[in-house]
Amino acid sequence: MMSAQLVSILVMFISGIAVGAVIDCTRTVLNEIPSKIMGRFTYIVEWIIWIFLGICTFYFLFLVKGGQWRVVDPLAQIAGIFAYEFIFQKIARFLGRVVINVLIRPILFIGHLIILIIRNVVYVILKSIALLVRPIYKLYKKYLPKSFQKKK
Numbered sequence: 001m002m003s004a005q006l007v008s009i010l011v012m013f014i015s016g017i018a019v020g021a022v023i024d025c026t027r028t029v030l031n032e033i034p035s036k037i038m039g040r041f042t043y044i045v046e047w048i049i050w051i052f053l054g055i056c057t058f059y060f061l062f063l064v065k066g067g068q069w070r071v072v073d074p075l076a077q078i079a080g081i082f083a084y085e086f087i088f089q090k091i092a093r094f095l096g097r098v099v100i101n102v103l104i105r106p107i108l109f110i111g112h113l114i115i116l117i118i119r120n121v122v123y124v125i126l127k128s129i130a131l132l133v134r135p136i137y138k139l140y141k142k143y144l145p146k147s148f149q150k151k152k
Contacts, residue, residue, distance in 0.1 A: 015077055016082075028100070
């Protein structure tokens with residue numbers, strides 16, 4: 001019985017560290033995404049992640065103790081969150097910056113590059129069509145008004 005409570009406290013402490021890390025990394029990543037893309041949705045995404053983390057916490061509690069909840073369990077999780085804030089946050093933020101620089105920024109760069117290429121291809125196509133149509137337009141503008149004039 002005592003070992004089950006100790007395991008429960010340990011699991012909740014570790015889940016608190018994980019919750020702190022996930023929320024911190026989520027905030028870091030959401031702050032790096034341009035506000036035009038995620039401006040209004042950052043709070044919604046964070047709430048969804050908090051709900052998901054709460055469900056995961058109760059699932060771990062269910063696995064460890066069969067769903068029994070005691071006052072010490074949320075205290076252990078809060079202690080884990082504080083432990084993350086004071087001990088593990090620098091490591092996690094470093095790893096978050098690595099993920100941003102290695103994964104997210106190249107994806108955004110490739111996306112901007114693809115948009116730039118598509119925009120330039122469309123520009124070249126429109127300019128070439130305008131170049132081909134310009135002589136026809138000049139002839140149209142030159143001779144069409146004469147065809148509608150009254151003959152004397």
